[in-house]
Amino acid sequence: MIRRLPLIATLSTYILIFLGVLVVGFDAGLACSDWPLCNGRIVPPMEGIILVEFTHRTFSSLTGLLIVWNAVVLWRNNPSDRLVRILAVTSVVLLILVAVMGGVNVLNKLPSGLTAIDMALAVLLLAVLVVLTVRVGRNAGSDTVETTYESVDKLNRMKGMYKPALLTAGAVYLETLVGGFLKHSSAAHTYVHPEAPLAKELVTTYNVAEIVMYVHMLTAFLVVLALFLLLVYARKQKVFFKQSMSILLLLGLQIFLGFFSLVTKLELLTTTAHMAVASAMVWISVHIAASAKFSETKLIAASPSEDQFPFNRTVVTNG
Numbered sequence: 001m002i003r004r005l006p007l008i009a010t011l012s013t014y015i016l017i018f019l020g021v022l023v024v025g026f027d028a029g030l031a032c033s034d035w036p037l038c039n040g041r042i043v044p045p046m047e048g049i050i051l052v053e054f055t056h057r058t059f060s061s062l063t064g065l066l067i068v069w070n071a072v073v074l075w076r077n078n079p080s081d082r083l084v085r086i087l088a089v090t091s092v093v094l095l096i097l098v099a100v101m102g103g104v105n106v107l108n109k110l111p112s113g114l115t116a117i118d119m120a121l122a123v124l125l126l127a128v129l130v131v132l133t134v135r136v137g138r139n140a141g142s143d144t145v146e147t148t149y150e151s152v153d154k155l156n157r158m159k160g161m162y163k164p165a166l167l168t169a170g171a172v173y174l175e176t177l178v179g180g181f182l183k184h185s186s187a188a189h190t191y192v193h194p195e196a197p198l199a200k201e202l203v204t205t206y207n208v209a210e211i212v213m214y215v216h217m218l219t220a221f222l223v224v225l226a227l228f229l230l231l232v233y234a235r236k237q238k239v240f241f242k243q244s245m246s247i248l249l250l251l252g253l254q255i256f257l258g259f260f261s262l263v264t265k266l267e268l269l270t271t272t273a274h275m276a277v278a279s280a281m282v283w284i285s286v287h288i289a290a291s292a293k294f295s296e297t298k299l300i301a302a303s304p305s306e307d308q309f310p311f312n313r314t315v316v317t318n319g
């Protein structure tokens with residue numbers, strides 16, 4: 001269980017992002033009027049939007065505890081790995097920021113559009129947890145590093161995937177930010193309902209809504225380009241091909257869901273699925289980038305001098 005803690009915290013955060021979108025979609029943020037009780041009760045009647053908000057609250061408390069527990073365990077177990085310690089602290093700081101921003105959003109203290117910051121921070125938290133999971137997994141398997149010609153060659157090829165994977169992760173994250181703004185500024189609403197813009201929201205004129213929509217579509221094109229590069233590299237280096245292909249499949253689904261959201265005039269299930277797919281794309285692309293980056297350190301530990309090839313040997317490292 002302890003060994004799998006970073007992965008469980010990551011999965012839990014992923015589900016929480018999904019639940020958060022449902023809360024916004026159902027406008028359930030204020031369904032429980034008090035805290036920590038919900039409408040004066042520990043367990044409120046499980047119906048309608050109260051069920052949505054209560055599930056989100058309970059799950060977010062559990063996820064919060066999980067992230068803090070994960071950070072404490074990793075801090076204690078990795079005294080010599082500075083990066084793990086920095087990422088562990090970062091995950092807790094981001095958790096606090098997400099919680100504070102969530103509260104500020106509920107109290108309507110931020111101008112429309114800026115509420116997307118909460119979502120942006122939550123996705124960043126997911127990315128940090130993915131990097132932690134990869135790093136800790138790498139540490140667990142790094143007591144012994146095989147230095148056969150094949151394994152060193154594979155590490156070398158993995159290392160070459162770092163830049164295209166980072167570019168893909170960056171493009172997907174940027175697209176997620178633009179998508180968040182499109183939603184939270186109500187530009188998407190104004191775009192599909194130009195006759196009935198929401199008065200208090202940021203984008204209420206069709207022309208501006210159209211521009212934000214086009215920026216979102218244009219950024220999707222950037223994701224396509226970055227992913228194309230990633231696939232070319234994955235094919236050439238013969239590593240991470242399946243993972244890159246799965247991002248391609250998700251991208252196809254995402255573009256479909258994006259257009260379907262417009263056709264259905266932002267029907268909740270479609271837009272929620274759109275967010276879930278975006279987070280999955282962030283997860284996989286960050287996983288590839290982190291695995292590629294950390295293969296570098298493994299490579300340094302494993303690199304035998306020229307004259308040691310082609311003999312196989314095993315070295316002991318401390319990560």
Ligand code: HEM
Nearest residue numbers: 021175176179180183188220223255258259261271275278
């Ligand atoms: C790489 C591709 C894409 C990614 C990663 C992406 C990501 C996102 C994200 C994260 C949101 C905010 C969701 C939320 O906060 O709940 C969003 C909103 C939206 N996206 Fe995309 N998107 C992509 C492509 C597209 C495409 C091609 C379209 C087609 C028109 C599209 C249409 C929309 C619409 C209409 C919204 C607003 C949904 C709402 O107001 O509920 N997206 N996108």
